[in-house]
Amino acid sequence: MDLPGIEIRPLKQMTGEAEFDEVFFTDVHLPAANLLGPLHGGWGVGMAVLTSERGHIGTSVIGLERRLESMARLAEGRDLSAIERQQLAALISKGSSYKAMAQRQGPIASTAASLMKLGITEMMFETSMLRGDLAGMDATLDGPDAFGMLAAPGGRIAGGTSQVQRNIIGERLLGLPREPKA
Incomplete structure (x- = not known):
């Protein structure tokens, strides 16, 4: 470079x-x-790297699990609204599902890795937003809650945007037609 x-x-x-x-x-x-790969084969090399990166996204489950445990501790003894309780329970349930998927898949790169990448990054975004809600005004102060909320959108971009992941899932896993080219 x-x-x-x-x-x-x-x-x-x-x-x-x-x-x-x-x-x-x-x-x-x-x-x-x-050269990495054959002449004029850079796109294939780039896609292989991204697929491999998505294959390792399961390691994010560990960080996600820690965030959820931290949120559960933050929520203990607080008078949460019904919506906050429902959101927290849904995130904990999803987190368990993604942990099981990550353990089942392992670090093997596959198209199914797009499911994990999409699910985990969207869930990390939701987790950061709920954490900010639960922290209240403290979330606006310089600290881990504020940083988490500010950093959350970046997870939707790294390794391929969430929209790209949806296209991959639709085309390669569900057999839907390709999105029209602009």
Whole structure:
């Protein structure tokens, strides 16, 4: 990534971090010895990397499980509304389901990994938002609750956006027709 003509621009997030980049290639000449895969086969290599990344998303279940346990402790002894209780119970139930799916799948990359990626990242987003609701005004202070809410949208982008995951699931798992090209 240090060849002449490659420009990397970090994208600053709401958290102040820059986990994502824009990468521009202008008249880049790559020596043949540095090719990954066949000539003009970069798309396939990129897709294999993303599929592998999604295959390992199951490790996120551990962090998710810790967040849910922390939320349950935060909720103890508090007068939660019926909706908050329902949301918390639904998230804990989903978390158990994703943990079982991750254990069953293991780190094997497959199209089914898109189900895990979509489910876990959407659930992490919901968990961060509910955690913020349960923390109340404290969630607006500089700390883990505020950071979690600010970082949550990034999970929907990393490894392929949630919409891309829905397209993969629809086309490859459900056999639906491809989305029309713009």
